[in-house]
Amino acid sequence: MTSQIPSFDIRRFTHPASPGDRQAFVDELGAAYREWGFAGIRNHGIPQAQIDEAYATFKAFFALPEEVKKRYHVAGGGGARGYTPFGVETAKGSKHFDLKEFWHIGREIARDSKYAADMAENQWPAEIPEFKRVGYGLYQSLDALGSQVLSALALHIGLAENYFADKTDSGNSILRPIHYPPITTDDIPNVRAGAHEDINLITLLVGASAEGLEVLSRKGEWVPFTADADTIVVNIGDMLQRLTNHVYPSTTHRVVNPPGEKARQPRYSTPFFLHPNPDFLIDVLPSCITPDNPSRYPEAITAEGYLQERLREIKLK
Template identity: 80%
Template sequence: MTSPSIPTLDIRRFDDVGTRPDFVDELGAAYREWGFAGIRGHGIPKARIDEAYDVFRRFFALPEEVKRKYHVAGGGGARGYTPFGVETAKGATHYDLKEFWHVGREIPRDSANAAVMPPNLWPSEIPEFRDVAYGLYQSLDELGSRVLSALALHIGLPADWFIDKTDCGNSILRPIHYPPITAPEVPNERAGAHEDINLITLLVGASAAGLEVLSRKGEWVPFTADEDTIVVNIGDMLQRLTNHVYPSTTHRVVNPKGEGARQPRYSTPFFLHPNPDFVIDVLPSTVTPDNPSRYPEPITAQGYLDERLREIKLK
């Protein structure tokens, strides 16, 4: 008996008029079943990804007191550095074994969203950090828009339905460092079982083992993608908007066994969010007799984000 596998699709098929309908059907089916899919043919050069990882590794190698200069107390981790031992999966007893950095969207400081989308911080110790990190941010933002277009078509919306709902989205690029685990046994996981908050997440560098996805049968399925593949999964905001047609699937990053635990792990998810004032209200087309509306009360994207950040101890 073969173990179940999460599909990987080539998004170049979406750009071809002849193959687009089949691609949309296959991608939609993958997300309905798994909430996860691998995306290849995405067009982001390997050199850009490698350069970003080099910059991120160099930042995390800086002394602790240097990194902590970029921690914003009371900022909910919105920008800059979040130290090891802070974020805790919802409902978990033990904090995650990670430290991370947040890059947000660059917006004019007189924007209506400026109050909830603070300016970025950039480490002066690594001058190229800004251009490299924000270049990757923009590439993933564009790829995310293409994935959302395909998902929109799958549920009967126009391909451009999400464009004006995400063009000032409070999206986050999060370089993560999971340090070596030196204790013989720890109760913590590198990332405890959780679901993401946002619309979709694009994970660059999922070629390192550790990511596991909870199947509908309750089995943990490892998903170690090929080097040329970006893992894209559904977040809770899109689950809520689509009345669970697209499920936000529980996933985790498990600790390696034996000598593997002594090695650091790096990953970089991009959390694609809607605009802060977007109202998350169940799409009428996703309400059926078999799937009545699960969320009679709408909520703004920012209101939902604030609520969830408190749950995971970032606020």
């Protein structure tokens, strides 16, 4: 692999020029994830106008007065839905909280669903009438794209292409619009988002508005990854790392404060955290156990159990 995180045209998978090209895409994508745990996805089919409208809508919410935003903070909800104010979430093992505020949009499910106890109702800010249409529209688009990426990764490790379909169709996935406010002093010890790994199966990051994302390479070097405007960054989370026995690594990453005047600019970011269904059992796949890579996790755990364990570690619970 090169020292640069690669990007791929997903049309080679969804609309391949030849059967051989589809297989080549699976091979190349899988190799990139084994090396980096990160890749860029181009030609994903989500219109730029949809992304732009979503960012404009999220910025309008974050520009509301603090007392208005805090009406949508769900006390005791662990940040699962609605608004989480500045200075709460802390990267695992970090002394300092992250420099960000954010909102969580979850899956819309019937309230008599068997998952209703694990998946709270969404909050929708009355002050921004288009928020639900725009926010949930982007949620659905990224959910569908994530399913395509998982299909390719399933093939790469010897599973059926549709292996993940019925395991994520009611997933407790989250769309998280984030606002990193401008940094106005030079003595803040925090970074915008401390070094961490994601909890879920995969994360899709659309339209990061500024540089700052860095990925820790296998050599121990921080590699900047500012994707092109038409590229969605997709990375492996801890649940998929555990399921695949570290065949796909959940790579440490962070959002650093840019130098000089760029730090005086706000940063907006919208990751989509794709989760399995709450009762999915994360148990190491037999195809990912070899003499050279024996099972690292003899005990299985449900997706919901794992999520709650991790939320406590990052101070959201």
